[in-house]
Amino acid sequence: MPAPTHAKVIIIGSGPAGLTAALYAGRANLAPIVFAGHMYGGQLMLTTEVENYPGFVDGIMGPELMEAFRAQAERFGSIIHNVDVTAVDFTKRPFVVRTYEDEYTADSVIVATGASARWLDIPGEARLRGRGVSTCATCDGAFFREKHIAVVGGGDSAMEEALFLTRFGRKVTVIHRRDSLRASKIMADRALNHEKISFIWNTAVEEVIGEDNTTALRLKNLIDGEETTLAADALFIAIGHDPNTAIFSGQLTLDKAGYIVSDDGVKTNVEGVFVAGDVYDIRYKQAVTAAGMGCKAAIDAEKYLESLETHHKAAVSVG
Numbered sequence: 240m241p242a243p244t245h246a247k248v249i250i251i252g253s254g255p256a257g258l259t260a261a262l263y264a265g266r267a268n269l270a271p272i273v274f275a276g277h278m279y280g281g282q283l284m285l286t287t288e289v290e291n292y293p294g295f296v297d298g299i300m301g302p303e304l305m306e307a308f309r310a311q312a313e314r315f316g317s318i319i320h321n322v323d324v325t326a327v328d329f330t331k332r333p334f335v336v337r338t339y340e341d342e343y344t345a346d347s348v349i350v351a352t353g354a355s356a357r358w359l360d361i362p363g364e365a366r367l368r369g370r371g372v373s374t375c376a377t378c379d380g381a382f383f384r385e386k387h388i389a390v391v392g393g394g395d396s397a398m399e400e401a402l403f404l405t406r407f408g409r410k411v412t413v414i415h416r417r418d419s420l421r422a423s424k425i426m427a428d429r430a431l432n433h434e435k436i437s438f439i440w441n442t443a444v445e446e447v448i449g450e451d452n453t454t455a456l457r458l459k460n461l462i463d464g465e466e467t468t469l470a471a472d473a474l475f476i477a478i479g480h481d482p483n484t485a486i487f488s489g490q491l492t493l494d495k496a497g498y499i500v501s502d503d504g505v506k507t508n509v510e511g512v513f514v515a516g517d518v519y520d521i522r523y524k525q526a527v528t529a530a531g532m533g534c535k536a537a538i539d540a541e542k543y544l545e546s547l548e549t550h551h552k553a554a555v556s557v558g
């Protein structure tokens with residue numbers, strides 16, 4: 240049988256939000272089609288140990304958790320394609336969702352495309368990406384055994400990256416633009432008390448220096464403007480994320496930063512199109528909150544589909 244190209248629910252995204260939506264939609268017998276993206280699994284695929292997902296007393300590795308999410312969604316009939324969505328048309332009914340090769344239609348859509356790591360946009364960064372410059376310690380940390388590794392950022396991601404990188408580097412230096420951390424107290428304390436980690440405060444990274452590989456960073460003190468050079472073999476950038484909403488521009492209402500706007504954190508401005516996870520959520524951004532939103536989006540999509548059927552039956556009986 241050829242794979243279906245129409246679904247009652249299409250889910251775009253495969254992090255905790257998308258795959259929880261798939262699990263719930265699957266259990267509601269809606270046979271959702273999930274576009275997981277070619278880099279499926281969302282941000283937890285790029286992380287190490289997840290200690291704050293409830294139910295795992297000793298923590299669980301991010302990729303392992305996402306494989307379990309996926310298997311559970313598939314168990315209840317989700318059809319998951321590891322391809323990217325390239326365009327949508329929410330002005331038509333059914334809604335249209337395009338990939339590079341095919342066109343699909345859906346009666347409802349759940350958008351759970353998440354967010355992607357932000358870059359500094361400084362000289363040398365793009366050129367030395369993959370040659371010392373990275374946004375993923377899990378992916379690239381092991382290349383820098385016994386090296387001096389720099390991390391930029393002051394949030395939980397930066398602390399997590401710095402702590403993880405102590406497994407490899409002989410020394411880890413966190414460079415932060417202010418004099419206090421945004422990270423949660425537990426993560427901040429761990430990093431501040433780690434013998435291999437030191438901090439450079441009130442400082443911006445202005446340039447990544449190196450021919451074939453990263454060798455140094457040009458730094459600027461933001462209080463007195465003094466510029467210095469710090470020898471470093473790698474720079475891990477952990478300064479937050481931007482929402483993945485380029486394909487929804489002109490289709491859904493987005494805020495100034497590009498996040499999808501929703502009054503209740505589930506419905507978008509288009510009836511029948513729902514949102515879940517980091518593509519909407521600028522406040523909590525946790526795997527467990529994303530999963531909760533995925534659940535809510537699927538339940539609301541199911542209710543919406545029921546209301547469509549009720550209208551349809553009423554129209555048929557009147558006709």
Ligand code: NAP
Nearest residue numbers: 392393394395396397399416417421477478479480523524
């Ligand atoms: P975040 O909390 O937004 O922190 C981003 C950090 O990068 C901030 O310290 C910010 O500085 C800095 N920054 C932003 N733009 C910069 C730029 N252009 N140049 C230099 N520095 C810049 O992002 P996050 O750390 O990715 O965390 C996102 C969310 O995920 C948070 O809710 C966090 O709690 C959660 N998270 C949790 C865990 C965990 O619990 N284990 C792990 C990772 C993430 P300022 O402080 O000056 O704004």
